Amino acid sequence: MANKNSRVLATGSNQITQHYGNAGHGGCDLVKKTNQLDAITAHSDGTVVWCQSGIPNDQGSSGNRSYGNAVKLRHANGWYTLYAHMDYISVKNGQTVKKGQKLGYMGNTGNSYGAHLHFEVRDKSDARVNPEPYLNADLPGAETDEPAGYTGDLTYQAYTQKAWQPKVVNCGDGPDGYAGIYGSALQGLKIDAKNCDVYYRVHTPQSGWLPEVKNSGSGADGYAGIYGQDIDGIQIRVPQGFVDCRVHLKNGDYLDWVRFSKSYKDGTDGYAGILGKAIDGVQMK
Ligand SMILES: [Zn+2]
Structure with missing residues (x-):
């Protein structure tokens, strides 16, 4: 863990392979380093509000299937993070997770052309925002201070x-x-x-x-x-x-x-x- 400087990869640093917004890209794509895979970790404390598994590589697929094996977390400030294309996931729906907890392992499932993590950040209304400013930073609002308006689980x-x-x-x-x-x-x-x-x-x-x-x-x-x-x-x-x-x-x-x-x-x-x-x-x- 000594050199860890990514919140969403277990051991690596974030090498962005495709930025948010390129050709309507709704997240940013990451690897640990060129051609290096890693376990995926929760950006912040949260609850698994959606996940899917058992999806193979399916290039050209759309909708939720295009995410492959994926996990979506809801955080205390009402925002969401989403982790896609995993080889496998190791959490289940409704589960509470801690920042840094393993969610699964990087993979090439869904609409993917080579193993990577597709990472999304979404605001309270579930609208995608640029995740790059948050890759190694807290989401807006104190993580432990649930603001008015969040019903909780x-x-x-x-x-x-x-x-x-x-x-x-x-x-x-x-x-x-x-x-x-x-x-x-x-x-x-x-x-x-x-x-x-x-x-x-x-x-x-x-x-x-x-x-x-x-x-x-x-x-x-x-x-x-x-x-x-x-x-x-x-x-x-x-x-x-x-x-x-x-x-x-x-x-x-x-x-x-x-x-x-x-x-x-x-x-x-x-x-x-x-x-x-x-x-x-x-x-x-
Ligand atoms: Zn992507």
């Missing part, structure tokens, strides 16, 4: 098939990355945020919008829903910051993400779901 839980299913932290791919069981309608929902109170309510065809619930608890006030009634709409509000939520329709697909902030909105954009269509999965971040 979101933990949520679905009631379906007559039981509360496992809690989910933030969102991700695969069966652990959402609350619910595909093909089986949600009939209850609980939500908690690490840093603030979260208020929410659900809609059922029989009862309309049900009373608002604050955080999760035990008993009938501690969740939104009525056992035996399928949920077809979800609304959330947080006193500060925002929560992104999307739902999966029973026998359907995911709808678009809906961003909820300090008050409920009206109209069909104001809730997650399509009234009349049962929801069988939900994701939040």
